[in-house]
Amino acid sequence: MGDDAELVRRWQNGDPAAFEALVRRWQRPVARFLTRMIGPSGLVPDLCQEVFLRVHLHRHRYRAQGCFSTWLYSIALNLVRDTARRSARSYVALPEEGPAANGPPADCAWERRELGEAIDVALDRLPLPLREVLVLRHYQSLSFEDMARLLGTPASTLKSRFAVALRRMQQLLTALGWGEEELST
Amino acid sequence: MMTCELARDRLPLALTGDLSSGETELLNAHLEQCPECRRKSAALETVRRALDDVSFPEVVVDVPRIYVGAAEHHQRSLRTWRRLAFAGMAVAASLLLFLLSRLDFEVGNGQFVVQWGPRPAPVVKPPDREVTIPPVVAAPANRDLEERVEILSKLVRAFSDDIDARDRQRQDEIAAVVARVERLRTQTSERLAENRRDLGALYNVQFGKRD
Numbered sequence: 001m002g003d004d005a006e007l008v009r010r011w012q013n014g015d016p017a018a019f020e021a022l023v024r025r026w027q028r029p030v031a032r033f034l035t036r037m038i039g040p041s042g043l044v045p046d047l048c049q050e051v052f053l054r055v056h057l058h059r060h061r062y063r064a065q066g067c068f069s070t071w072l073y074s075i076a077l078n079l080v081r082d083t084a085r086r087s088a089r090s091y092v093a094l095p096e097e098g099p100a101a102n103g104p105p106a107d108c109a110w111e112r113r114e115l116g117e118a119i120d121v122a123l124d125r126l127p128l129p130l131r132e133v134l135v136l137r138h139y140q141s142l143s144f145e146d147m148a149r150l151l152g153t154p155a156s157t158l159k160s161r162f163a164v165a166l167r168r169m170q171q172l173l174t175a176l177g178w179g180e181e182e183l184s185t
Numbered sequence: 186m187m188t189c190e191l192a193r194d195r196l197p198l199a200l201t202g203d204l205s206s207g208e209t210e211l212l213n214a215h216l217e218q219c220p221e222c223r224r225k226s227a228a229l230e231t232v233r234r235a236l237d238d239v240s241f242p243e244v245v246v247d248v249p250r251i252y253v254g255a256a257e258h259h260q261r262s263l264r265t266w267r268r269l270a271f272a273g274m275a276v277a278a279s280l281l282l283f284l285l286s287r288l289d290f291e292v293g294n295g296q297f298v299v300q301w302g303p304r305p306a307p308v309v310k311p312p313d314r315e316v317t318i319p320p321v322v323a324a325p326a327n328r329d330l331e332e333r334v335e336i337l338s339k340l341v342r343a344f345s346d347d348i349d350a351r352d353r354q355r356q357d358e359i360a361a362v363v364a365r366v367e368r369l370r371t372q373t374s375e376r377l378a379e380n381r382r383d384l385g386a387l388y389n390v391q392f393g394k395r396d
Contacts, residue, residue: 027245028241028244031244040242052248119239139236163194
């Protein structure tokens with residue numbers, strides 16, 4: 001966003017209202033990012049609070065040349081990695097291929113809820129490097145170039161990871177009973 | 186002409202618009218001809234759309250809590266730095282003490298001599314005539330070192346006693362301040378009670394008359 005840099009400049013010069021404006025503007029995207037990264041747990045509000053605390057503590061490290069959102073997501077991503085390390089959240093192997101135990105129910109609202117839960121589970125089972133790329137590109141709409149700066153990985157590698165992540169999601173959803181037909185209906 | 190393998194490799198990026206225009210044209214041309222790749226493209230697009238089918242929690246960040254957290258963080262880091270500074274000073278003092286114990290100072294004959302280690306034994310010019318050298322009874326250097334260690338131990342004990350004495354003195358001072366604060370609190374409470382009594386009396390006088 002264009003005037004993020006202006007708000008950061010005002011905030012670095014001691015204007016607390018500018019910081020509050022940044023928080024109000026970015027709290028929702030950060031919460032979405034954290035929810036997709038760690039799953040819909042009760043931890044999200046506390047982690048979101050922690051992200052903005054870290055932003056406040058490290059405000060002098062932000063350089064105006066960089067994009068504020070990239071810097072913000074780098075802080076959020078480090079927090080997610082710390083949390084994952086603490087909770088020793090590990091990659092869960094793909095379930096055995098085969099007929100799904102529970103297919104999508106008939107009722108539409110219920111079906112959407114079930115699909116949402118299946119996506120949570122599938123994202124949870126995605127290895128962290130793939131999940132990072134998928135979430136940042138799909139949910140946070142970051143370009144591969146911004147992601148390359150954020151993650152310190154070449155954009156070409158990230159593009160490959162994104163392709164792998166999307167295909168892995170397709171496999172996981174199929175394994176969870178959400179194949180092509182169920183998703184199309 | 187694009188192969189099926191290459192086309193399927195490019196499909197995820199085509200969905201997000203991350204392919205160059207040339208690659209997109211080649212891919213579209215391939216998809217027009219290949220029903221299997223079209224099917225795979227549609228399946229991936231369905232997955233991508235399904236990813237949006239999730240809800241997100243509403244989170245409101247508490248800004249005042251951030252300020253409180255930041256203040257606590259600064260206090261913690263200040264405490265850490267203070268501890269490190271004390272530790273550094275203690276190490277430096279120990280080092281200085283050790284160096285001083287090893288150095289030998291001598292003033293005399295208009296000279297100030299600083300020497301490392303024990304003083305060497307004076308060189309005795311051998312007499313002209315041949316004499317038998319008496320056996321060495323004890324190494325003066327060892328005695329000197331023992332004396333220094335003794336002095337150093339006394340010095341450390343003296344420092345320790347001094348620190349204890351200062352500590353006791355500080356504790357006495359703190360106790361005195363606490364007692365004084367307690368006295369002041371008692372006096373203030375008494376004064377407050379008196380004021381309340383006076384105020385009650387005044388109120389009674391004032392409004393008692395009106396009634």
